[in-house]
Amino acid sequence: MRTVAVVGASLAGLSAARSLRKQGYDGRLVVIGDEPHRPYDRPPLSKEFLAGDLGEADLVLETDGEDLRAEWLLGIRATGLDRTERAVRLADGREIRADGFVIATGAAARQLPGSDGLAGVHVLRTLDDARTLRDELARGGRLVVIGGGFIGAEVASTAHALGLDVTVVEAAPTPLAGPLGQAMGSIVSALHTDHGVRLLCGVGVKGLSGERKVDAVLLEDGRSIPADIVVVGVGARPCVEWLEGSGVALDDGVKCGADGRTSLAGVVAVGDCASWYDPRAGHHRRVEHWTGAQERPAAAVATLLAGGAVEPGVPRPPYFWSDQYGVKIQFAGHAAGADSVTVEEGAPDDRNVLAVYRRAGRPVAVLGMNQPRLFTRWRKQLAAATA
């Protein structure tokens, strides 16, 4: 293999480039990113960066003096993958021919229909999004967050600490019920009301009002919530449109084996755009976790370099964290399919909990709120139990 193109220059793309060099790949390495920035870390964008506690230099993922001997093509979008020419087509008309491809194009924030061109309405996904939102939050006012998921909750928590008047609107009856289940979703999302942030659940958003600038969020039950700033946190969709017609099988992202291989030889996919086969669950799953973007590229790169001749190992159960209102929230495994949840330590009323999800008596997931030590123990047990 003489040329590898990594398409996507955030954590998953950088981890892939690092894995290539670490695994002995010595050829030409091209990294293509549609944002103009060097690889940067996203978790602080809704927390320390948004609060002004970390600056842009703190987000840089590469270490001082790190040299991957890569050609970086930044600020340019990939528009197609030509399987016959074995080339990535770029928006400026260039083509990058390569023997191996790593697809790491991530996901894009879902927008609220009809919010185009209305000032004061934000999504939070990229550094540029975060800069704009940070400057606007610094001016204060009334913030309405649409979506009570993790991004929405972190933004609400950060904005509350900055002194804004915050309301969170969630369409589902219980926020976070998808990732955490009803019982724990309700305990974690109670952090909002604990801190005086209004949480409106079970009501959809009909639209936004305002001339050039948003002035209210209109709910389906007829209420109108005044707003100076609106953040839309309603999930993300995988950035894979550019692969349509390429022969790479797509199904809620790039459909991959348990080792990152796609339907095309010499093409692997990693990160938020990739739907890997999960041998534990017996189906494909797209996991938008930072840890997956960091850990899985090593396996995908091994697959790419070996021409698919390596046995995929069983990855650790998915893990993510969140920080809200000063509480560290950690979760590993899959809550879906659990038939019981028990609090093993701490008290839900104190928002200090170690909870274990089980199916037929076997642990399938674990949640921690301010319990890092116990969480690590359970996370290890979970990995051993489901290996």
Place this chain on the structure above:
Amino acid sequence: MMIPACRLADLPRGEAFRLDVDPPVSVFHTDDGEVFAIDDTCTHQDASLADGWLEGCEVECPLHASKFDLRTGSVDAPPAKLPVRTHEVLVEDGMIYVRVSTDAPNLPPCVAARLAGGPA
């Protein structure tokens, strides 16, 4: 200065002991029976590595995913970028002693500010 940490017999393999010096130091007893001491605080954010996932000669930060090599202090992957200090360990008469390094520690920004007497 050699600081007594704990008795070797009280630290099972696979476990860590946090020594409350400033900044704190952690002593790890690996599954292979070796004993190492490194700075306890992850260089990325305030987290105790003694609470982390110990595997072989590496400990993973309990919050995020960076792993530190107990032998060298080096870090393998983001979000941490700087190594932790390693400290000399001596086991004598069943007691573990640590000689704390005189190098400057790599502390995360919030902890460094607190130690310097600034706002936490």
